[in-house]
Amino acid sequence: xxxxxxxxxxxxxxxxxxxxxxxxxxxxMRVSLAANGCQMRAALDNGAPDLxxxxxxxxxxxGLELCRELRAGKFRTVPVLxxxxxxxxxxxxxxxxxxxxxxLSKPFAARELLAxxxxxxxRARMLPPGMQVTExxxxxxxxxWRLDTTARHLLDADGTEVALSGAEYRLLRVFLDHxxxxxxxxxxxxxxxxxxxxxxxxxxxxxxxxxxxxLRDGAREPRYIKxxxxxxxxxxxxxxxxxxxx
Numbered sequence: 017x018x019x020x021x022x023x024x025x026x027x028x029x030x031x032x033x034x035x036x037x038x039x040x041x042x043x044x045m046r047v048s049l050a051a052n053g054c055q056m057r058a059a060l061d062n063g064a065p066d067l068x069x070x071x072x073x074x075x076x077x078x079g080l081e082l083c084r085e086l087r088a089g090k091f092r093t094v095p096v097l098x099x100x101x102x103x104x105x106x107x108x109x110x111x112x113x114x115x116x117x118x119x120l121s122k123p124f125a126a127r128e129l130l131a132x133x134x135x136x137x138x139r140a141r142m143l144p145p146g147m148q149v150t151e152x153x154x155x156x157x158x159x160x161w162r163l164d165t166t167a168r169h170l171l172d173a174d175g176t177e178v179a180l181s182g183a184e185y186r187l188l189r190v191f192l193d194h195x196x197x198x199x200x201x202x203x204x205x206x207x208x209x210x211x212x213x214x215x216x217x218x219x220x221x222x223x224x225x226x227x228x229x230x231l232r233d234g235a236r237e238p239r240y241i242k243x244x245x246x247x248x249x250x251x252x253x254x255x256x257x258x259x260x261x262x
Contacts, residue, residue, distance in 0.1 A: 019046075021137060024065040026050045026082070027099065028074050036069070039126040040133075053077040053085075064094050067133055070116070072100035083116055087182065088168060095136045097129075155258040156192045158251075159240065161231065163192060170230065183208065184227050187220075191241065191251035200248040224249060 023040055027033050028051050037047040048065065050056040052074055059065075068086070072079035083096055098116040117136050120129060156163045160173040168185055170178045180188065186208045190199070199207075201220045208223075224241055227233075233240045240253050 020044050021067070021133075022046045022048065022065040023067050023069060023133060024048045024050065024056070024059055025069045026052075026056045026074070026079075027069070027071040028052060029071075036126060036129065040130065043130055045133075053082050056082060060091060064091055067095045067097060067137055069097050069099060069129070069133070072098055084182075087186075097132055097136055099124075157256045157258060158192065158195075158253040163188065165189070178230055180230060181226075183223055184230060187223050187227055191249075192255050195251045195253065195255045198244055198247050198250045204249070 021044075023045050025033055025036055025047060027036075030051070033049045033051070037049055040047050048059045048062075050059050053076065056068075056070075070079045070083060074082070079098055079100070083098065086092060086094065086096060095117040097118045097120060099120055099122060101122045118132055120132055154164065154166050156165060162171045163169070164171065168180070170180050170185075170188070172178060187204065190204060190207045204220045208220075224243075225235070228235060228238060228241055231240050238252075240251060242250050242252050244250060
């Protein structure tokens, strides 16, 4: 029998924490609770959960700061479902940009949260073997570029830093983790955002276009990210890892 899914809830509202914990446990999940960033880190010291429910509006370090910290460290592959009391498009976009896998506005029904949790976990696990983003060396080199995975910096041949957004960094990491392998749009969305594409969703194409601009990679004859019509994309350059994993 497989162990129950482990969910870490980070919310400063004790009532919400206990309500959600009781509901999720009744539905077969194991739950840990934290009221702030310090308690979240203490919980993570005991091991990675299967998913983190993270409130945006926390006292002190807010949810965006904590999500950025998670995505920069060894827990970067743990799915994050972000909660907020605000229902603004800008908040949702920033949350996803920081690395959240899904977004739910308060107030919400516990049943909806459970459905979202199961959906995110299902999407994260539906990927074929070997398709998960893995731990990497501190420096990944390809062509004339270097990606510092610790500082999350992209460096050109002269050592000049090229700024990457959170979404661009995650997409580049996926390509570097799986070079010379065809990745469909659905797989790229699952690996970078934990969701599947809608029929008219072109967000991955836009992200690839922006990443090509950062890499100075021509769309007509790209050196790094090639388009395979009706299939997806493939990162065609060789990737070399330098240093020991952090």
